[in-house]
Every structure is written in C-alpha cells, then in structure tokens.
Amino acid sequence: MNFDATNRWVGCFTQPADAKQMKHHVIRITVNGDRHTLAVAPHWTLVEVLREHLRLTGTKHGCGTGDCGACTVLLDGRSVNSCLTLAVEVDGREITTIEGIASSGGELHPVQDAFIAHGATQCGFCTPGMVVSSVQLLATNSRPEEQEIRHALGGNLCRCTGYTKIVEAIAAAATQGEEAEG
Amino acid sequence: MRPTTPLHRPHPHESARLHVTGGALYVDELPEARNARIGLIVPAGVAHGRVVRIERSRAESAPGIDAVLLASDIPGEALIGPIAHDEPVLAGDEVRYAGQPIALIVGESLEACRDAAGLMRFEIEELPATLSIAAAIAEESFFGDPHIIRRGDVEAALESAQTRVEGELSTPAQDHFYLETQAALALPLEAGGWQIFSSSQNPTEVQQLVARTLGVGRHRVVCDVPRMGGAFGGKESQGALFACLAAIGAARIGRPVKLRLTRREDMAMTGPRHPFWSTYEAGFDRDGLIQAFKVATYADGGFSLDLSPAILSRALFHLDNSYYIPTLRFEGRICRTHKPSTTAFRGFGGPQGMAVIEDAINRFAERTGRDPTSVRVRNFYGEAPRDRAPYHQRIPEPRLSRIHSELSADAEVESRASEIAVFNAGSLHVKRALAFQPVKFGIAFTNRILNQAGALVHVYRDGTVQVNHGGTEMGQGLHTKMQVVCADELGIPLDNVRVMRTSTGKVPNTTPTAASSGSDLNGQAIADACAKLRARLGPVAAGMMGRACDEDLCFEGDRIATTDAERSVPFHEVAMQAWLERVSLSATGYYATPGISYDIEAGRGCPFFYFAYGGAFVEVALDGRTGRHRLLRVDILHDVGNSLVPSIDRGQIEGGFLQGVGWLTCEERIESPDGRVVTLGPSTYKIPAAGDAPRELRIRLLDRAGESRTIGGSKAVGEPPFMLALGVVTALRQAVAAFDGRTASEVELRLPATPESLLRAIETRAG
Numbered sequence: 001m002n003f004d005a006t007n008r009w010v011g012c013f014t015q016p017a018d019a020k021q022m023k024h025h026v027i028r029i030t031v032n033g034d035r036h037t038l039a040v041a042p043h044w045t046l047v048e049v050l051r052e053h054l055r056l057t058g059t060k061h062g063c064g065t066g067d068c069g070a071c072t073v074l075l076d077g078r079s080v081n082s083c084l085t086l087a088v089e090v091d092g093r094e095i096t097t098i099e100g101i102a103s104s105g106g107e108l109h110p111v112q113d114a115f116i117a118h119g120a121t122q123c124g125f126c127t128p129g130m131v132v133s134s135v136q137l138l139a140t141n142s143r144p145e146e147q148e149i150r151h152a153l154g155g156n157l158c159r160c161t162g163y164t165k166i167v168e169a170i171a172a173a174a175t176q177g178e179e180a181e182g
Numbered sequence: 183m184r185p186t187t188p189l190h191r192p193h194p195h196e197s198a199r200l201h202v203t204g205g206a207l208y209v210d211e212l213p214e215a216r217n218a219r220i221g222l223i224v225p226a227g228v229a230h231g232r233v234v235r236i237e238r239s240r241a242e243s244a245p246g247i248d249a250v251l252l253a254s255d256i257p258g259e260a261l262i263g264p265i266a267h268d269e270p271v272l273a274g275d276e277v278r279y280a281g282q283p284i285a286l287i288v289g290e291s292l293e294a295c296r297d298a299a300g301l302m303r304f305e306i307e308e309l310p311a312t313l314s315i316a317a318a319i320a321e322e323s324f325f326g327d328p329h330i331i332r333r334g335d336v337e338a339a340l341e342s343a344q345t346r347v348e349g350e351l352s353t354p355a356q357d358h359f360y361l362e363t364q365a366a367l368a369l370p371l372e373a374g375g376w377q378i379f380s381s382s383q384n385p386t387e388v389q390q391l392v393a394r395t396l397g398v399g400r401h402r403v404v405c406d407v408p409r410m411g412g413a414f415g416g417k418e419s420q421g422a423l424f425a426c427l428a429a430i431g432a433a434r435i436g437r438p439v440k441l442r443l444t445r446r447e448d449m450a451m452t453g454p455r456h457p458f459w460s461t462y463e464a465g466f467d468r469d470g471l472i473q474a475f476k477v478a479t480y481a482d483g484g485f486s487l488d489l490s491p492a493i494l495s496r497a498l499f500h501l502d503n504s505y506y507i508p509t510l511r512f513e514g515r516i517c518r519t520h521k522p523s524t525t526a527f528r529g530f531g532g533p534q535g536m537a538v539i540e541d542a543i544n545r546f547a548e549r550t551g552r553d554p555t556s557v558r559v560r561n562f563y564g565e566a567p568r569d570r571a572p573y574h575q576r577i578p579e580p581r582l583s584r585i586h587s588e589l590s591a592d593a594e595v596e597s598r599a600s601e602i603a604v605f606n607a608g609s610l611h612v613k614r615a616l617a618f619q620p621v622k623f624g625i626a627f628t629n630r631i632l633n634q635a636g637a638l639v640h641v642y643r644d645g646t647v648q649v650n651h652g653g654t655e656m657g658q659g660l661h662t663k664m665q666v667v668c669a670d671e672l673g674i675p676l677d678n679v680r681v682m683r684t685s686t687g688k689v690p691n692t693t694p695t696a697a698s699s700g701s702d703l704n705g706q707a708i709a710d711a712c713a714k715l716r717a718r719l720g721p722v723a724a725g726m727m728g729r730a731c732d733e734d735l736c737f738e739g740d741r742i743a744t745t746d747a748e749r750s751v752p753f754h755e756v757a758m759q760a761w762l763e764r765v766s767l768s769a770t771g772y773y774a775t776p777g778i779s780y781d782i783e784a785g786r787g788c789p790f791f792y793f794a795y796g797g798a799f800v801e802v803a804l805d806g807r808t809g810r811h812r813l814l815r816v817d818i819l820h821d822v823g824n825s826l827v828p829s830i831d832r833g834q835i836e837g838g839f840l841q842g843v844g845w846l847t848c849e850e851r852i853e854s855p856d857g858r859v860v861t862l863g864p865s866t867y868k869i870p871a872a873g874d875a876p877r878e879l880r881i882r883l884l885d886r887a888g889e890s891r892t893i894g895g896s897k898a899v900g901e902p903p904f905m906l907a908l909g910v911v912t913a914l915r916q917a918v919a920a921f922d923g924r925t926a927s928e929v930e931l932r933l934p935a936t937p938e939s940l941l942r943a944i945e946t947r948a949g
C-alpha cells in the first residue's frame with residue numbers, strides 16, 4: 001500500500017509518453033514570418049517546439065496548464081496558450097511570438113514602448129505573454145475601457161507588478177495609437 | 183540635487199527593453215544550457231516513511247537515460263541547509279515530507295526522464311506523520327527553544343486593564359508563485375572547476391552548498407545569477423537544493439545538467455510562507471490605550487530548520503507593528519512537522535506578527551464599538567517613554583502620525599466615510615467599508631553578520647564602467663538602482679554604466695538579496711568603490727588641468743571639474759590618462775551596517791538599522807449573497823526616504839500590496855489528510871489576477887523623508903508595503919458587521935478571507 005502511494009505520487013508528476021514509440025509528424029509553420037518544416041511527436045506542445053526546437057525562448061513556460069498566460073502567442077492573429085496547443089494542430093498556420101512583435105528593423109510596438117515607459121515590467125517573466133495579449137486586445141479593440149483591459153488580461157498572471165502599471169501602459173498605448181491615426 | 187544626476191528620478195527597469203522583446207534570458211534559456219542533459223527529480227509520495235527499497239535498474243537502462251542517482255550517490259556531504267545542515271539533497275533512509283526529492287534521473291530529454299521515472303519502484307514503510315501545528319504542539323515536536331521577549335508585569339497589567347480581549351489567529355501559508363519556477367544549470371569545467379547558474383537570491387550559499395555536496399573547495403565553484411523571474415524569498419535558501427542536484431547529476435555524467443521544475447513540482451517540493459497559529463490576551467485602558475499584550479505564537483517550520491529562527495524572530499519583532507506596548511510577553515516556537523520546509527517570503531514573519539496585534543485591535547474596537555482607526559492612531563509610537571520597541575530599541579522619529587494625517591486628507595476620508603454610511607443604509611446585499619492600516623517595519627538583517635556587502639567597479643579606458651555587486655535581480659529593480667547610484671557617484675551618464683550579472687567570482691562571500699536590504703547594502707558598497715576611484719582619478723584630472731593634485735573636484739555631467747567650474751576635463755580622457763600614468767581603474771567597495779546587535783537570551787537589543795513606515799486606507803465592497811468582495815479604492819502613503827528611483831519604488835508598493843491581498847484573501851494552499859499538497863497549480867491555487875487589483879489605487883511617496891546614514895537618503899521598500907494589505911481584513915470585518923449593524927460584537931473571520939470564509943462570517947453573526 002505504501003508502495004502504491006509513492007508510485008502514484010510519482011505518476012502525478014510524470015506522464016510517461018513512451019517517447020520512443022511515437023511516430024513523428026511533419027508540420028509546416030510560419031513563425032514571425034519565417035517558414036519552418038519540423039518533425040514533431042503528437043504530444044509535443046507548441047511552447048516546447050518554440051523554445052526547444054526553434055530556440056525562441058521569449059515565450060515562457062509558467063504553468064503548462066493554460067492558467068498563467070506566460071506562454072501566450074498569436075496563432076493566425078488570435079492569442080492562444082501555446083502550452084495547451086499541440087504542435088500538430090498548428091500545421092500550415094502562422095504564429096507570432098514575442099520576438100515577432102517589434103518590427104524587423106527593431107522598432108517597438110506601441111504596447112512595448114508603453115510597458116517600458118510605464119514601468120510595467122519587474123521580473124519580466126510574465127511580460128512576453130502580457131505584451132502579446134495586449135497587442136491582440138488593441139488589434140480588436142483600439143480604445144478599450146479600463147474594465148475591458150482588465151478582462152482581456154484575465155488569463156495572464158503577474159506576481160510582481162500588481163497589474164496597475166500594466167493596465168496603465170495598455171491604456172496609454174491605446175491612446176497613443178489613436179492619436180497616431182487621428 | 184545636482185542637475186545631471188540620475189538619482190531620485192524615474193527610470194525604466196534596466197532590462198525593460200529585453201523584457202518586452204523576449205530577449206531577457208533566465209537560467210533555463212542561457213546559451214550555456216543548450217547542450218545540457220536534463221534532470222528530473224522524483225518526489226517521495228508519503229509525508230513520513232522509512233525507505234525500504236528503491237528499484238532503479240529498469241529506469242537506468244531506459245532509452246535516453248544517463249544515470250539515476252539516489253542519496254548514496256552524493257559525492258560529498260549529503261546534507262545541506264542555510265543555518266543548520268539538516269536537509270538531505272535526496273531522501274536517504276527516511277522520507278520527511280510528501281514531495282521530498284528521493285531520486286534524480288538524468289537523461290537526454292524530459293520525456294525520456296519521465297518515461298524512466300515511471301519504471302522506478304519505491305517501497306516506503308509509512309510512519310506516523312505530524313501534519314499540523316496543533317499536532318506538533320501536542321507531540322512537543324519543536325525546533326530549538328522558545329524565543330521570549332518581555333517587559334514589565336504583563337499578568338498584573340492584564341488583570342487591571344479596563345477591557346481584556348482574548349483571541350486566537352491562524353495566518354495561512356502562501357506559495358511564492360514566482361512566475362519562473364526553480365531552475366539551475368551545472369557545468370563541469372576543466373581542472374575540477376564548476377560553473378553553476380542558479381535562479382537564486384543567494385549565489386554565495388549556492389556556491390558553498392554545491393561545493394559541500396561535491397566535496398570540493400569553494401574556490402572550485404562559481405555561481406552566477408543572470409536574473410530571476412520573481413523570487414519573493416522563495417529563492418533565498420530553497421534554490422540551493424536544485425543547484426546541488428544539478429551539480430551531482432553533472433558530476434556523475436561529466437556533462438552539463440539542467441533542472442527546471444514544472445509548476446506542480448515546484449509547488450510540491452518547495453516550502454511556502456510559514457503558517458502561524460497564535461493565541462493572545464490584550465489589555466486596554468478606558469481611553470483605548472494598549473496596556474498589556476501577551477502572545478504565544480507557533481510557526482510551522484516544516485521538516486527542516488531552513489530560515490525559521492530568523493523568521494520567528496522577525497515575527498516577534500513585529501508583534502507591536504506601529505503601537506507602543508508598555509507591558510508585554512511574547513513567546514514564539516517553531517514546530518517541526520512532516521511538510522515541505524517553510525521559508526522566507528516577503529515580510530519574513532513580519533506579516534504574521536503584525537496580523538496578531540491587528541486582530542486584537544479589531545476585536546477590541548468591535549467589542550467596544552469604537553472606531554478602529556482612532557484606536558490605531560491613539561496607540562502609535564511617540565515621544566518618550568512611548569518610543570521603546572518591545573526589544574527596547576528606541577524608535578527615533580516615528581512618521582506614523584504624519585502619515586495618518588496626510589493620508590486622511592489625501593484619501594478624503596471624512597466625506598467618504600459618510601458617503602459609505604449612506605450607501606450601506608440603503609443597500610441590503612452589498613456593504614462597503616473603509617479601513618486604515620499603518621505599518622512600521624524594521625530594516626536590516628536581524629542576524630548581524632549578514633549586514634555586509636561588497637562591490638567591484640571597473641572603469642575602462644573609454645570612460646565606460648562595469649559594476650558588479652553582491653545583490654541579485656529578481657524584478658525588484660535593484661540593478662537599476664545600483665546603475666543609478668554608480669552613475670551618480672562617478673558623475674557619468676546612466677548609459678555608460680553596465681550592471682553585470684551577479685557572480686561569486688566577482689564579489690565573494692555575499693549576503694542573500696533579502697530583508698529589503700539589497701539597495702541599502704550594495705548601494706553603499708558601490709559608493710565606497712566609487713569613492714576610491716574618485717580619489718585616484720582626482721589627482722590625474724587635477725594634473726591635466728594644471729591644478730594641485732589634492733584639489734577638491736566635482737564629478738558631474740561626464741566631466742571632472744574644479745569646484746569653481748573654471749576648468750574641466752571629460753571623464754573618458756581622465757580614464758585614459760590614468761591608465762597611461764599607471765593608476766588602477768578598478769576598485770572594490772565594502773560596507774557593513776553599523777550598530778546592529780541583539781541578545782536573543784535577553785530578548786533585547788537593536789536588531790534594526792532604521793524603520794520604514796507606511797499607511798493605507800482601503801475601501802472594500804462585500805456582497806453578502808456570494809461572499810465576493812472588490813477593492814474599490816486604496817490610498818497608500820509610503821515612506822521610502824528619498825527614493826533612489828521613484829518609479830521602481832512605486833512598482834514595489836503596488837506589487838507588494840497586491841501580494842499581501844492575495845495572502846489574506848484568495849490564496850489557499852490545501853493539503854490532503856495524509857499531508858500532500860493538492861493545490862499544485864494556478865487552477866486551484868488562486869493568486870490575484872488583474873481583476874482583483876484595486877479599481878482605484880493612489881500611491882504617494884512621503885516627501886521630506888530623507889533618512890540620514892543610508893544611500894542617497896533612501897529607505898528599503900521591498901517588504902513593508904506587503905503588510906499594508908492587512909487593512910483589507912479590517913475593512914472586510916467592518917463590512918461583515920455592517921450586514922447586521924450590531925455594534926459591540928466581534929466578527930469571526932477565518933483567513934484567508936475567501937468568499938466561503940466571508941459568507942461563514944456573515945452567517946455566524948446572524949446566528
């Protein structure tokens with residue numbers, strides 16, 4: 001019985017995948033404008049592929065269960081948790097990670113500028129996911145109310161900032177975007 | 183203030199651009215980690231047990247596996263720990279908490295390691311486990327002796343008090359939930375050398391414990407900390423275990439090994455904030471002045487000592503919070519249980535201590551129908567004799583009354599209080615309440631030895647500067663502050679100063695970045711190094727300007743100038759000239775905080791260098807149908823001295839406050855009856871989300887607040903704001919009471935004040 005207890009406990013931290021047995025699938029994806037052809041196992045997640053295989057380590061791994069938002073990327077322009085997205089699901093699709101948010105010339109997105117200017121980063125670990133979620137928010141709603149911003153960030157946890165400066169930064173980026181248009 | 187100094191001005195975090203572009207590197211993604219093998223820790227599954235047999239041969243021969251290590255495979259000492267060496271790197275004969283590392287699997291990928299873990303078999307004979315403070319007290323399972331602080335005849339004072347309030351309070355555990363889980367990378371180098379990268383607040387301790395575990399001298403091991411994705415105390419002592427595990431794995435296979443915990447593993451294997459259970463009796467006179475306070479408090483230390491004695495001390499040192507207590511007896515003990523070892527967490531016992539006296543004051547106010555804010559203000563420290571802390575240190579200039587009165591005006595307390603009364607009279611299901619919370623927090627490591635720091639500053643021939651110091655960057659903005667201090671000291675632009683990643687090879691024998699003291703200590707050490715450099719560069723510059731070599735000069739605006747501003751030379755030209763004249767351009771700096779001492783036997787001394795103060799008015803709205811509450815508005819006035827970088831300090835206040843709110847209202851760590859943590863991720867363990875932050879948060883830094891004897895006149899800010907969140911509890915208690923409007927009756931509110939707990943509190947009063 002004690003034997004079982006420990007082995008059950010081990011089981012809840014390890015998900016034996018029989019890695020060697022599994023057939024790999026070939027997928028073609030576009031990441032930040034670059035095309036990649038990759039052989040992936042069916043259980044590999046997008047975040048693993050981005051971090052381990054494409055070395056795009058800006059996307060963070062905070063929980064692996066879809067609850068923290070550190071792994072947020074844009075999939076065909078919509079934000080998803082890349083830890084819950086299987087690599088095989090994204091075959092043929094376009095992905096934007098935090099590394100692809102600034103222009104290729106290095107010019108920052110207004111959200112990025114605003115995060116810097118408003119002190120919206122502390123440890124920076126939630127920041128890539130926060131920035132990606134904010135970029136997606138402003139793409140769909142160029143002038144969000146404060147409550148809408150908080151709502152849009154509902155899936156992005158930050159342990160450091162208390163969110164206030166993040167919300168301020170997004171509001172400022174929105175205002176700035178509007179001024180630029182006007 | 184000098185016109186060009188970057189000091190006392192807002193600046194972005196020095197890594198902000200890297201943060202927002204995804205370019206900031208943490209241990210897991212360092213280039214050095216690329217070809218590392220992966221380590222997986224196998225946790226033991228019982229809270230207490232005797233290890234009978236471990237079967238590892240099938241795992242060892244699984245595909246992609248390099249090695250499976252058990253306790254018997256550790257080359258050096260098998261025990262580590264920050265104060266006592268009582269923590270096994272891997273459980274040997276005995277398992278002492280569910281989740282304790284018992285085996286380390288090293289392989290080519292995490293997948294391969296997981297597959298192999300499934301092939302291991304553990305036979306562990308379960309033994310009776312001590313799983314609560316109550317059980318530990320019953321079994322007398324403690325670490326060390328009680329720590330006692332006393333003054334006067336507390337029994338007599340309680341006897342003669344007009345009102346006597348008795349109570350007990352449990353404050354909950356709290357998981358650090360740093361977004362970056364524990365991580366370490368160990369690289370074996372040539373000639374028996376080691377390079378360790380660790381997500382740690384204490385690289386010196388990592389160096390020391392890795393050396394111990396490997397059985398080599400400390401000079402063989404260098405530990406670097408690039409940056410951490412949050413730490414909050416959870417990486418003060420507890421990062422070391424993972425570095426030691428990576429190192430023994432790497433030693434075994436002769437290749438680099440990397441460990442990064444999953445969230446589940448991190449939450450199961452590492453310890454949270456100490457839960458405390460306290461009983462108290464408080465005596466008040468007819469004016470509401472505290473006459474006596476008697477407290478017995480117990481901290482759940484978990485299975486090993488870790489930092490518990492220091493945390494217990496700080497809890498006892500903050501049982502007074504901001505209030506003068508003429509007679510008192512505080513007694514604290516650390517319980518030994520079969521749980522992960524509880525550890526440092528922002529406030530380091532301070533919040534647990536303060537919560538007790540705040541509870542006593544709340545009960546007193548509720549029972550006697552008094553305004554809790556006036557009770558608090560009335561009891562503030564003040565002029566002698568009301569200026570002595572329980573441990574007899576003098577509280578020199580309590581800024582509490584000033585904070586209270588300025589903040590009351592800022593927060594428009596009077597008009598809002600009447601507005602709230604009107605609202606509550608007309609609202610059946612939602613009640614609002616406004617509460618005041620003061621904080622006084624002692625700054626310094628209470629352990630005298632730790633109050634020292636070193637720095638190493640290099641000036642290059644082009645006038646640019648590298649600064650190394652002993653502190654680590656966990657998001658708190660320490661490197662930004664240190665960059666600013668160095669630029670100010672040498673009078674050069676911020677961009678010409680680069681803060682290097684923390685390394686034990688650059689600055690040795692450092693103190694952990696903790697106790698909010700990072701900028702106090704390291705800032706002074708950097709200033710010391712810069713003073714030496716100025717003393718060397720001055721004569722060179724004077725020579726270049728044809729002045730006497732002992733003339734006083736100004737370092738300002740990237741130039742070195744005569745004080746009459748008649749002549750000046752660019753800093754970089756002086757640097758080059760110094761090199762030509764064979765003057766050293768590199769200096770170490772050192773600082774030891776003066777005057778810290780404490781006699782634990784007597785319960786007396788000066789454990790603190792100074793005190794940081796703050797105050798908050800918190801307004802909540804509580805829905806009596808759901809138990810849900812909202813923070814409507816929070817006003818904070820905080821004393822950070824002359825802020826080194828105000829934008830950074832505001833960020834610390836905002837983040838610290840909300841973390842405190844999480845501890846007190848939504849974060850609930852739940853264990854199964856057999857001692858396993860079941861809240862192993864953010865889906866079940868709720869830290870505050872964006873919607874939980876106050877709807878309106880107004881923060882002001884106290885002006886005219888310069889502190890003498892500190893770097894730039896600044897004060898520490900990392901921890902103190904956390905405790906301002908105690909005001910949320912007071913406000914919620916008032917909101918609960920508002921549902922029945924009965925005065926002179928106490929509120930029974932269990933912490934954390936989750937919706938269930940609040941509903942129960944409302945129902946209890948309804949009878």
Ligand code: FES
Nearest residue numbers: 062063064069083
């Ligand atoms: S890592 Fe994907 S949501 Fe947390």
Ligand code: FES
Nearest residue numbers: 123126158159160
């Ligand atoms: S900045 Fe650290 S988690 Fe958000």
